[in-house]
Amino acid sequence: MIRRQTLPDRSGHFGPFGGKFVPETVMAALTELEREYAAARRDPTFRRALRSLLRDYAGRPTPLYFAKRLSHRLGVNIYLKREDLLHTGAHKINNTLGQGLLAVRMGKQRLIAETGAGQHGVATATVAALFGLTCEVFMGEEDMQRQALNVVRMRLLGATVTPVTGGTKTLKDATSEAIRNWVTTVRTSHYCIGSVVGPHPYPMLVRDFQSVIGQEARRQILQKTGRLPDLLLACVGGGSNAIGLFHPFRHDRRVEMIGVEAGGSSLTPGHHAATLMKGRPGVLHGANSLLLQDRFGQVLPTESISAGLDYPGVGPEHAYYQLVKRARYVAVSDRRALQGAQLLARTEGILPALEPAHAIGYLAQAAWRLRRGAPIIVGLSGRGDKDVQTLARHLHAADPRHV
């Protein structure tokens, strides 16, 4: 069971995971960020400013929607936490508003970010425009192609999108490049990391900014049903939407938590991004966590239909939840994620992003073990506009009668 004391500890560790593994130049910036965040979270003016932006600019609270037809189909009561309805279309805006306010507080003039699916890049570009900061987003070339719509959105918002051509040209390489850039611009730039990954204090800070998801969901399910859910289900890339939903329920022993990773085309090495299921401890992007690696410790390439889950690492808090058995992690294949997207579109008229489509794709299996009518909350982290072309291409390949 999870420890009652605060996580992470003072050195930024979640049990054996987490910490700070960075070059000397960045250490001072992390210490500054830690100090500033500690002051900001106690400062009523900061808290008020964030609360009001989340409400009036981003559109919080998001609804907890009872998906009636889907529930009827699967025999359990499914509630969707509608982060897809937020400004810019995904949960990422919760975190970028928080970090944007911190950057302004620290007197930084520039935001740097990495992005996979482009949603974090769009959210960072949005916040940079809102606060009058310049913005550079690093994105793998492969992701720029499959998430072309979001590249256009970032540029329209005034951000520079820098293609990353190394490695697999996806999120891992974009993150490495963003860190490299940060090392040389640390005095003027804030690195706005997009998930609960990276060195301390990022996993804690991003978790805190995303915990609004679970805090609202907890209140809303109690209001709607008078009880807590049997199960929380959310997709896991780096793990920010999942930890945002899970964290406020972590001491509710009866609430089961399942994180859904990208199973890609198969669970053989190199063809998936199921880090919690298949990874081993290792250091990537400044923290010790689980990592997909070969027997020589080289990071393995990953594969997923969804750019946002296509990452060989994972947030250290998830690695810890798995270690202490507070949460369980499963993998869902590309094929089942596509089926999940179609199922939600056809039963509820909601087209999810391919990332949360993985969680929808796992629902039937999850429901099978639960009693009839059991309440489940699914984190619907983003909407599917960005994925329409990918969906059309795959569905057409499977059945040419599709558009």
Ligand SMILES: Cc1ncc(COP(=O)(O)O)c(C=O)c1O
């Ligand atoms: C809609 C959506 N959901 C989930 C993710 C995965 O990130 P995380 O695991 O940090 O929530 C992304 C990443 O881009 C995303 O765009």
